[in-house]
Amino acid sequence: MDKSLAVRIVTLSRMRAYRVISLWPGTLAVAFLSTLIGGSLVGIMARFGTGDLTAIVTDAYLHSVIGFTLWQATLSTLISVGLALPIARAYARQSHFVGRRALITLMGLPMVMPVIVAVLGIVAVYGHNGVITQLMRTAGFTWSFGIYGLGGILLAHVFFNLPLAVRLLLPAWEQVPGESWRLASTLGMSSTQLFRFIEWPALSAFLPGTLVIVFLLCFTSFAVVLTLGGGPGATTVEVAIYQALRFDFDPGRATLLALIQLALCATIALTMSRWLRSQPLTQGLQEGLRNRPDRKAPLNRAVDVLLITVSALFIGLPIAAVVVAGLEGPLLRVILDSALWSATARSLGIALIATLIASILALGLAMTARRLVLVQRRPGATDLVLLAGSVSLAIPPMVIGTGIFLWALMTGTTEVFTLLLIALINALMVLPYALRSIAPVLIDSGRRHHKLCEQLGLQGWQRFRRIDWPAIRKPTAFAVALGSALSFGDMGVAALFDTSGAITLPVMLYHRMSAYRFDEAAVTALVLVVMSLILFWALDRIVGRWLS
């Protein structure tokens, strides 16, 4: 064989091998996810065995649970996004006023606030003996809002998802070029015409993704439905899994429910995945739109002020109620209780381990996605890798938790191992947030500097330390902070594993609420929310300022 041809063949095969080997970070991340999720699904299927699938068709209880899950999620989504649209528009139109930044930050609070704490605040404001009812009684009205049941579930879901939808929709206005507003001014467009010709086309790119995200969140909602659900008539699939395992101890039913939830979520996520990809996670603080022609009209301004005030009160009142109730409760007694701090330490450990795992997985997936799109030019494979990171949207943590719980039942487990399992499942819950924050910035940085780095020989650790980390430091800090706060306050999987006595802080709060020890629950809630905020703030600062 010709020597130069032999050299070329060897070189080409080395290059092919390098193309495969260079994808190792994402490959390892996908292998890890596959093992964890696959193991969990094997656990479920092994328990289900040759179970009776006809139960799905004939069981009236299952029908009502599935129907209610879909019904409450649909209503919650329509109300949340329907209300978020005019509120986001009001914030976009009034882009310059004192306190705007603080109010938009307030909109972010429900995202990091533990669900169980927010439920306590919502009950304190809108419940039978809540602030609103008392005010109405004082005014002579006898009507009170039925907080337990569908009404309460919808109210709580709107509390969480209206601000999220506002923050997801706000970037739509930021993307409208200034020239469009100036052109609209010269054409003398009315507010309605502005909406029709400028705002709606911009919004239409953001609306489907927002609807899908809110729907999936409401569909897989657990703590809200567990605490505010009113018995069999207001139970979702996730709560039914919990009840089957914890109250009825019926693993067979739990398995069937987990499979139903898996099928429903996977179908929804897969059919709607094209809208999930482009949804950005934004802080929505950019202020522009100075040239918008209708921002100073008195009627528009009055409507905007009303919308912003009412929405701020709707979100702010439950948060304030938690703080007030906590400060009025037996503060010293609860704080001096060592069980509280043991539970806090467990929650903190779970949150930090979950976020660390999620960040490493997100980084591995993002780096491989970048290599696939920039070096190997395989955008389809890139999408697949990024989609792998959002797997918990199609396979909810409660389903994975059920599988692992069934394994744990068979093999037995220690406290430390249980906490590690909860952290692993929480990592899957946090992963989509981390990936959505890190991947776009890392890929964008690569687009700008990949050739330069290649030419300078900036590779591996050196490239990460010098070039990638400074670019992704801030989004990573935000993702780590948000993920830790979410995991710290999450009750779903931790409630499932609430058998060894090693309870987390949110589970402790739930126990106290269930036992009607509301004064202790109020202080526990305050500790939980303060710790969540400290965790969010500290990690955002520590990671955000961690220079190379």
Added chain:
Amino acid sequence: MAFLILDRLTFAMGDWGLCASLQVRRGECAALIGASGAGKSTLLSLIAGFETPDSGAILVDNQDIGSLAPAQRPVTMMFQEHNLFAHLSLYDNIALGCHPGLNLTPADHGTINQALEATQLGDISRRRPAEVSGGERQRAALARCLCQKRPLLLLDEPFANLDPRLRQQMHALVDKLRQTHGLTVIVVSHLPHETARIADRMVFMHEGQITEQGSASITLANPQSQELRDYLQFTPSG
């Protein structure tokens, strides 16, 4: 004897293909001209190692560099934009040319200072890219290329976004550095008459092929092909 030899280089991307052979002498400055999509930047990417040719060879100083990674090739390249990292000072950006981990020896600092002096950036070297002008940014990128000490300099329209006066100054600087450092230069340009001031040779590309080349002044004054005549008709006459 040619310093750079492109021997029947082919490269395909979808329906589009490139097929080129070229020889450039040591110390020569060759200008690649042609319409957008003609393959000029792709040719530079193949030489720099960002793309892998389907067939053919790239020889620099009689060594086949086709299997080398970009950082191992005796080549340095300046892009139209994103030549600097925004979070690093000009000094650190330039120092990356000496060591990608910025582990610098006293000799490296000496090299950087010489490059700063050659590009007249000494006073502002501690500033970040956003704090200096476009011309100063490109001079910093050029200084880094000098620190890399590679004999072949590829310029992919790095001065396209500068005003005409700055562009002229940058061309003069490149020409001076070429002579003092003995560099061989290939420059891609959409302004052939301006580039002719520093280029020894014009290489015209059309639809992925080199269709005409020769002395810069003669090629521009007497284009042989209809494609080059058409192209020159729509370019500013320096």
